[in-house]
Amino acid sequence: MNQLKALIFDVDGTLAETERDGHRVTFNRAFTAAGLDWEWSVEQYGELLAVTGGKERIWSYLQQYHPNFEPPIAEISTKEWIAQLHAAKTAYYTELLRQGGIALRPGVLRLLTESKAAGMRLAIATTTTPANVTALLEAALPDGLGWFEVIAAGDIVPAKKPAPDIYHYALQQLQLEPQDCLAFEDSEAGLKSAQQANLTTVITVNDYTRSQDFSGAALVLNHLGEPELPFEVIAGSAESSTYFDLALAKNLLNPVRH
Numbered sequence: 001m002n003q004l005k006a007l008i009f010d011v012d013g014t015l016a017e018t019e020r021d022g023h024r025v026t027f028n029r030a031f032t033a034a035g036l037d038w039e040w041s042v043e044q045y046g047e048l049l050a051v052t053g054g055k056e057r058i059w060s061y062l063q064q065y066h067p068n069f070e071p072p073i074a075e076i077s078t079k080e081w082i083a084q085l086h087a088a089k090t091a092y093y094t095e096l097l098r099q100g101g102i103a104l105r106p107g108v109l110r111l112l113t114e115s116k117a118a119g120m121r122l123a124i125a126t127t128t129t130p131a132n133v134t135a136l137l138e139a140a141l142p143d144g145l146g147w148f149e150v151i152a153a154g155d156i157v158p159a160k161k162p163a164p165d166i167y168h169y170a171l172q173q174l175q176l177e178p179q180d181c182l183a184f185e186d187s188e189a190g191l192k193s194a195q196q197a198n199l200t201t202v203i204t205v206n207d208y209t210r211s212q213d214f215s216g217a218a219l220v221l222n223h224l225g226e227p228e229l230p231f232e233v234i235a236g237s238a239e240s241s242t243y244f245d246l247a248l249a250k251n252l253l254n255p256v257r258h
């Protein structure tokens with residue numbers, strides 16, 4: 001019998017729908033400010049999301065679309081120039097969040113509040129830059145940062161999702177075994193990362209990830225639901241639940257074999 005001790009949340013696409021109207025918009029803002037005529041459309045960004053990590057995504061875009069690109073500053077490497085461009089994007093993104101630009105997804109605040117009241121440990125495992133997590137939580141949760149015992153984010157690990165590094169790091173910081181935790185993700189890359197860390201994983205899809213392969217996920221939902229906003233079960237079984245709560249979380253960790 002596994003005893004649920006912690007919930008580990010992905011950020012982008014899981015806690016909040018940040019990609020289309022947040023990250024993508026601020027990548028474009030940084031490109032314009034740098035005098036570049038690059039503009040990532042909603043559709044193109046969906047393709048670029050196959051590469052996790054903003055710096056890695058810019059590099060991948062250059063290799064695909066501007067293979068002969070030379071940074072406008074000859075004294076620095078392309079890698080350093082990308083890092084500077086990404087830092088500018090992060091400044092635009094955190095400012096957008098501070099202005100209340102992005103809300104938490106349905107059921108997220110309710111589940112976090114229930115978990116905090118029940119003494120359930122909470123952690124984050126994300127590819128995004130730590131400053132982005134801080135800005136999102138401070139904007140969306142009353143004393144947001146304090147709710148999470150561990151915030152594993154961005155370059156803290158050498159390999160980004162789908163590698164399991166960030167989940168291994170979060171588990172190590174929690175000093176917990178994977179079988180006593182539940183992971184929440186939105187993408188195939190995130191699921192692969194959590195699965196390789198032997199974590200039972202719940203998926204909440206979004207427009208960018210709906211058609212991805214979520215084989216092996218414990219449950220695939222359209223969102224975590226609210227009492228007055230039932231979720232849609234896309235794969236797996238939620239028994240009689242119509243929204244995600246700790247009781248359902250505990251059942252997923254110890255599925256009854258029929």
Ligand code: XBP
Nearest residue numbers: 011012023052053054126127128129
């Ligand atoms: C999603 C990512 C991140 C964001 C952009 O992270 O892959 O790279 O798209 O953020 P997750 P940065 O779903 O793991 O939360 O530009 O800071 O990387």
Ligand code: MG
Nearest residue numbers: 010012013186
């Ligand atoms: Mg995600």
